[in-house]
Structure formats: C-alpha cells, structure tokens
Amino acid sequence: MSEIRILIAKDAETDISSLQEILASEGYLCDVAFERDDIQQKAAHHNYALVFYLPPPPGRPPRGVWAFLKEYSRQVPVLFCAPADYTVQDYDLWLEAGMDHFLSLPVTKAQLLATIQAVLTEKNGVSPGGNETGNISFRLSGDREIDGITPVRLGHVVTSAFDNCAHHQQVLKKIYKKTHIIEEVLLSTSSVSHRTKERISREEELMAAIEKRQLEMYYQPIVSLSSGRITGFESLIRWKHPERGYVSPAEFIPLAEETGLILPIGLLAVEMTVAQLAGWNEGVRNHDPVSASVNLSTVQFINPKLADQIEEIVDAQKIEREYLRFEITESAIMADMESANIMLLKLKSKKHKLYMDDFGTGYSSLSYLRHFPVDVLKIDQSFVKWMGVDEESDTIVKTIIELAHNLRMEVVAEGIETEEHMRLLREMNCDYGQGYFFSKPVDALSATELLREEPVW
Ligand code: C2E
Numbered sequence: 001m002s003e004i005r006i007l008i009a010k011d012a013e014t015d016i017s018s019l020q021e022i023l024a025s026e027g028y029l030c031d032v033a034f035e036r037d038d039i040q041q042k043a044a045h046h047n048y049a050l051v052f053y054l055p056p057p058p059g060r061p062p063r064g065v066w067a068f069l070k071e072y073s074r075q076v077p078v079l080f081c082a083p084a085d086y087t088v089q090d091y092d093l094w095l096e097a098g099m100d101h102f103l104s105l106p107v108t109k110a111q112l113l114a115t116i117q118a119v120l121t122e123k124n125g126v127s128p129g130g131n132e133t134g135n136i137s138f139r140l141s142g143d144r145e146i147d148g149i150t151p152v153r154l155g156h157v158v159t160s161a162f163d164n165c166a167h168h169q170q171v172l173k174k175i176y177k178k179t180h181i182i183e184e185v186l187l188s189t190s191s192v193s194h195r196t197k198e199r200i201s202r203e204e205e206l207m208a209a210i211e212k213r214q215l216e217m218y219y220q221p222i223v224s225l226s227s228g229r230i231t232g233f234e235s236l237i238r239w240k241h242p243e244r245g246y247v248s249p250a251e252f253i254p255l256a257e258e259t260g261l262i263l264p265i266g267l268l269a270v271e272m273t274v275a276q277l278a279g280w281n282e283g284v285r286n287h288d289p290v291s292a293s294v295n296l297s298t299v300q301f302i303n304p305k306l307a308d309q310i311e312e313i314v315d316a317q318k319i320e321r322e323y324l325r326f327e328i329t330e331s332a333i334m335a336d337m338e339s340a341n342i343m344l345l346k347l348k349s350k351k352h353k354l355y356m357d358d359f360g361t362g363y364s365s366l367s368y369l370r371h372f373p374v375d376v377l378k379i380d381q382s383f384v385k386w387m388g389v390d391e392e393s394d395t396i397v398k399t400i401i402e403l404a405h406n407l408r409m410e411v412v413a414e415g416i417e418t419e420e421h422m423r424l425l426r427e428m429n430c431d432y433g434q435g436y437f438f439s440k441p442v443d444a445l446s447a448t449e450l451l452r453e454e455p456v457w
C-alpha cells in the first residue's frame with residue numbers, strides 16, 4: 001500500500017488507542033495533535049489524506065482545533081468521531097459547524113476501514129454508486145456544496161451519522177431536514193438520469209410512509225411437521241401504499257438499506273411484532289404460546305446499539321424474550337462476520353433465538369457455521385420448490401437437515417407449496433415448515449383467527 005497519512009485532531013479527551021492500533025495495523029501513518037498551532041504546523045509539513053476529528057464533550061460546539069480544521073476541510077476530508085452518548089443537539093451543532101462525515105465510536109475494524117475507504121473514494125471524485133445513480137451535487141449545510149455524490153453515498157453519510165445514537169430516529173429526520181437533502185438536490189448536469197430523480201422521490205415517499213405509519217406487519221405461520229400445528233409466525237413487512245396498494249418488501253427493502261431508512265423501519269417492525277406477540281401470548285387460552293421471527297438486515301446488524309434498542313422495546317411490552325426471534329441471512333453474516341458474531345451473541349445472551357435465513361443461497365462455508373450461535377437453519381425455498389421433481393434438490397435438502405441436526409440446530413423448510421413437499425420433508429425429519437401450502441402471509445387479524453381455529457396439517 002502506498003503511504004497514507006492520517007491526522008487525529010483532538011478537542012476531547014476521548015481514548016483513541018484502539019483507533020490508533022487499527023490504523024497502524026493496516027499500515028496507515030498516524031499523527032495526533034491537540035492544539036491549533038500544533039495541527040497547523042503538522043498540516044504544513046505533511047500531506048494528510050484524512051483527518052479524524054474528536055469534537056468537544058456533549059453540549060459544546062466545535063472550537064479550538066476546529067477553527068483551523070474548518071478551513072482545512074476544503075482540501076482534506078475531516079471525519080467527526082464521537083462516542084455514542086452524544087445527543088441530537090450535538091449533531092445539530094456539528095452540522096452547523098460544517099460536518100459532513102461522521103463515525104461513531106467504538107467502531108469495528110471492518111466499519112472503520114469501510115468508512116475510510118468511502119471517504120477517500122469520495123474525495124477522489126469516484127462515485128461509489130457508479131453511473132447508475134448519476135452525478136448530483138447537494139448542499140450539506142451553510143454554503144458547503146458537494147459535487148458528484150450519489151444518493152447511495154448520501155445515505156451512507158446519514159446512516160453513519162445516526163448509527164448508534166440514542167435518538168437515531170430524530171437524528172435521521174433532523175439531518176434530512178437540516179441538510180434539505182431532498183429539496184436542495186441540484187441536478188448539476190444533464191447526465192442525471194430519470195432513474196435518479198425517480199429514486200429520490202421514492203426515497204422521499206418511503207420516509208413519509210414511516211412517518212404516516214403506512215408500514216404494516218403480515219404474519220406467515222410456521223408449522224411443526226411432527227404435530228402439524230402452528231408454533232409461530234414469520235413477521236413480514238408490507239407497505240400499504242395509498243395508491244399502489246400493498247408494495248412488496250422485495251421492492252422497498254433494498255432502497256431502505258441503501259439509504260439507512262432500514263434502521264427506523266427495522267425498529268418499527270420489531271415494535272409491531274412485539275405488540276402482536278404480547279396480544280397473542282397474554283393469558284394464552286386457546287393455543288400454546290407462539291413465537292414470531294423478525295428479519296434483520298446487515299445495516300441493522302452492524303449498528304452496535306441494535307440489541308439495546310430491541311431490549312427497550314421488549315421491556316416496554318413485557319413479553320417472554322424467547323418468543324421473539326430474529327432471522328438473518330447467511331450473506332448478511334458473511335458481509336461483516338466480526339460485527340455479526342458480536343451482535344448474534346448479544347441477542348443470544350438476551351434469550352432470543354436466531355434463525356439463519358435463506359440457507360444454501362450464500363457462501364455457505366461449513367466451517368463458520370459451527371462458530372455462529374444460530375439455533376435454526378431455514379432452508380431456502382429454491383431447494384424446496386423442486387422437491388419430488390428434481391432428485392438433486394431432494395439430496396440437498398436432506399443433507400442440510402442432517403447437517404443441522406448434527407450441529408444441534410433445528411430446521412425450517414421455506415416455500416412448502418404442496419402436500420408432496422410436506423410429505424417428503426416429514427420423511428426427512430425436517431422439524432418445521434412454512435409456505436403457501438399452509439398459508440400465505442396474512443394480516444394480524446387473520447393470523448389471530450388461524451391461531452383460534454388451530455388447524456392441523
Ligand atoms: P424471507 O425472509 O426469506 O421471507 C420469505 C418470503 O417468501 C416472503 O416474501 C414470503 O411471502 C415468501 N413465501 C413464503 N412462502 C412461500 C411459498 O410457498 N412460495 C413462494 N413462492 N414464496 C413464499 P416477502 O414477504 O415478499 O418478503 C421478501 C423478503 O423481504 C423476505 O424474505 C425478507 O428477506 C425481506 N423482508 C420482509 N420483511 C422484512 C423486514 O421486516 N425487515 C427486513 N430487513 N427484511 C424483510
């Protein structure tokens with residue numbers, strides 16, 4: 001790697017030893033400075049690629065060191081780094097002062113390196129979204145204008161800015177409002193594609209949907225193949241669009257992930273599911289207690305606050321934690337194994353069960369499987385679909401079930417559409433099944449009705 005020199009400029013006493021350690025281990029040269037004169041001197045002698053700035057403690061505006069850095073940030077990107085206990089008001093102060101990159105501490109190595117890469121790439125004028133999203137310039141705050149940024153990158157700035165902040169939803173709204181990202185997008189060249197404009201308006205619409213509570217949970221039964229009865233539900237989000245009707249998550253979840261909106265959406269999904277579980281399991285009479293599993297995206301998963309945020313929601317409703325479960329795809333786990341493992345362990349220590357979703361479609365490295373504290377494998381529907389037709393699919397499904405059982409995990413087969421699928425899976429000792437054969441995902445009322453009816457398959 002060619003030499004990259006980074007300056008850490010401090011207006012606070014934050015401990016940065018781990019930050020320095022990671023930077024050094026990756027071969028970055030690193031200087032630390034506390035005072036304006038010191039920084040000025042260092043900046044005159046060295047060619048810094050990036051500055052990490054540690055703003056003053058909560059409640060105080062950027063001062064001393066920032067007086068120089070603000071000007072310097074026209075040449076060299078400055079990354080605000082602060083522990084998670086800052087408030088919305090602090091973000092306000094920083095945005096007013098001219099912050100455009102933010103990183104919350106503590107940070108995982110993968111997050112840190114990804115952020116550095118993103119900031120350096122942006123500095124060099126390469127838009128990570130590629131041509132697809134066009135060339136946009138926008139005003140961040142005051143008179144700062146940034147060229148060549150894509151909505152994807154913009155989302156990244158916003159996401160990182162409220163990643164592990166206690167008031168994340170407010171912060172997100174504030175940042176969007178404050179920066180007038182949507183209103184003030186300047187379509188600088190004719191190369192801006194129609195798709196980009198459409199995308200921005202879809203993002204705006206999705207934000208409004210969160211505010212207007214147009215998001216709703218649907219529930220699809222998970223059936224025990226030994227008893228033939230419903231033991232739980234998978235919780236699946238729907239967007240009840242005033243004109244377009246129900247919009248599929250496959251359509252809006254990717255946009256939500258790219259823009260960071262998945263964070264408030266994900267918490268809403270947990271909130272709604274927990275409220276529903278409380279309703280179902282309170283004074284259970286007609287059925288055994290049921291579980292519900294909520295899908296989590298990678299973006300949510302690398303947010304270190306996720307487990308605490310979930311706990312807060314669960315505590316407010318007083319449900320038994322073992323009935324609230326989480327699904328994460330194997331590709332999401334592989335995207336950042338370190339953060340994923342920490343988060344899985346946190347959730348697990350709070351008694352939540354964990355499902356590995358869409359198993360068999362990612363890079364299923366069998367060696368990592370035993371290291372992750374996963375309780376249940378969900379066999380992807382693409383294998384189940386061909387059971388009874390294609391012998392190889394039968395073999396794959398059978399092998400996954402045996403593998404899971406040998407690792408003391410349970411198995412759910414997704415996408416059961418026929419009686420034949422169910423029969424074959426029973427023969428293979430698959431523990432649970434889910435699919436249109438039993439029921440499509442239905443609204444809360446119909447799911448409750450299903451529980452009352454107690455169907456047996
Ligand atoms: P998933 O978690 O693998 O969910 C299963 C999907 O398969 C659901 O699609 C379900 O309706 C569909 N499905 C169930 N049984 C059958 C069947 O027998 N045949 C066929 N062809 N399909 C079946 P849905 O609800 O459209 O969700 C799509 C994906 O969107 C989910 O895949 C999940 O990855 C994501 N998703 C849904 N809700 C949320 C959410 O609240 N948060 C996050 N992060 N992702 C979500």
Ligand code: MG
Binds near residue numbers: 234295327357
């Ligand atoms: Mg799922």
Ligand code: MG
Binds near residue numbers: 358
């Ligand atoms: Mg799945």
